[in-house]
Amino acid sequence: MKESVTLIIMGVTGDLAKRKLLPAIYSLVTKKKLKNFAVIGVSRSENSMSSIIGESKKFVKGSNQKVWNKIGKRSEYIKLNFEDSEGYKVFGKGCLSLEKRFRLSGKRIFYLATLPEHFPAIVKNLKEVEMGKNKEDWPKLVFEKPFGYDLSSARKLNKTILSLFKERQIYRIDHYLGKELVANISLLRFTNRIFEPLWCKDHIENVQIILNEELTIGSRGEFYDKYGVLRDMVQSHIFQLLSLIAMESPEKIEGEFVRDKKLEVFKNLNVKDVLLGQYESFKSESGVAANSTTPTFAALKVFVDTPRWKGVPFFLKTGKALNETKAVIYIKFKEVSCLLSKTCPSDTNYLIINLRTNEGVALEVNTKIPGKNEVEPVKLDFRIKNKYGPNTPEAYESLIEDIIAGNQYAFVRNDSIEYCWQALEPWLKKKISIHRYKKGSKGPKELNKWSEKNKIGWRS
Ligand SMILES: NC(=O)c1ccc[n+]([C@@H]2O[C@H](COP(=O)([O-])OP(=O)(O)OC[C@H]3O[C@@H](n4cnc5c(N)ncnc54)[C@H](OP(=O)(O)O)[C@@H]3O)[C@@H](O)[C@H]2O)c1
16 A cells, blocks of 8 residues: 555544554554554543553454554554543644654544544544645545434534535444455345346345344443444444345445445335343443443344335344354245145245354255255355455455545445434334343343244244
8 A cells, every 4th residue: 555644543542443443553564555654542541552552462363563563663642532622733733743753644544433422523623723634535534333323413413524524535434344245245146147136025035134242232331321232233234234235236346336226225224113122231231320221132124115125024133142143144035836845845045144253155055865855955155264265354454445545335425324314213212112131142032922923033
């Protein structure tokens, strides 16, 4: 990468910066994709980049100290309260002096790794002190999810940001949407004769998108109690994955082509039913209110009201503190209707897209059991690692590369985010029961009844 850039992490002492962003920078430097750079870490506590880097190291297996030293030398920590306008002047001077020291071009990426309530103050202040002076498509601003709290706050946020910067400078991140995944799902769907013509209501019975986590909310109690599962996971990751399954074919997997097609899906989202749950010890987690009614589990039945998908339910399920960690999309095809199917009952076919651990694609087909005139489903299993090796880049690494290069298609556009909030809005306002569930279980027991009512046999 030829660009000389200043990477500014707003919220550098946070979990995301230490666990994902600094390791992604480490990897880019190791691969010499990032040569001429500086890193500025910003947050409100007393700290230093050497201590933050020290904590980040444990998230990179077998890392090379020389690379960390290089990052350390090119880094600076600046203490700043995001709401303190005066402090941005000192921040601006610190940034300029580091850029001068390393003869950088002043192309800046502001990565807002903090809560959305700080986004307006940060963008306004950056503009005010001219750190965010527009020049071509720079600076670039990266916004972590959730982008907003509901429809009106997301609209307001878009309005504030777009009054100061152009959409071309804005990167609303959803790390589930690395460009590898966007391209993987799109190319799988649209370049295979055995899938493309079948990818519609005539052949698909339902789609199941499941993002389960064994982990509890850990140290993110305060954040999670405010946002909950619908805002944290469904509005962002799950709707984005759904759009990749449901969108029409883009002309190219680049530029605005993909984002235009995804928008059509978001405009037609129709959330029909929702079941919510909360794991039993959630209220005693640090940072969580003792009387919290925040959901940590959700199951949804959603329709995409387009001709392709009319009547096909998309079942979405996600939660914390569950019995397993997995991120999988199941495409359940309809049963075959032929004379043989009466004498030889068969299962329906599934296309299984694995997004986490053993990433890859499996197709489940019926094959004959030796010695019997019966069939059973067998998986034709493709794992990315087995074919292409273990070195596919982590999502944050390729997303940072995309930001530097100005590739926006794997990022969420302003109009899309508003339609996603709009689809969920009635369910955020509605009073729905929150069912308790045991840590390490499959979710609330009421899920069985809900699933029966909605005629969904979850694939496990
Ligand atoms: N953690 C993840 O795995 C993850 C994954 C996907 C998305 N995200 C998103 O990324 C964002 C950050 O998440 P996180 O888990 O890293 O949060 P976090 O651990 O709570 O970190 C928040 C950061 O913001 C800083 N901060 C908060 N208020 C500030 C203020 N008024 N002035 C200056 N600094 C302030 C904190 O600094 P101090 O330490 O100085 O208070 C800290 O560095 C959130 O929007 C989250 O939804 C996180």
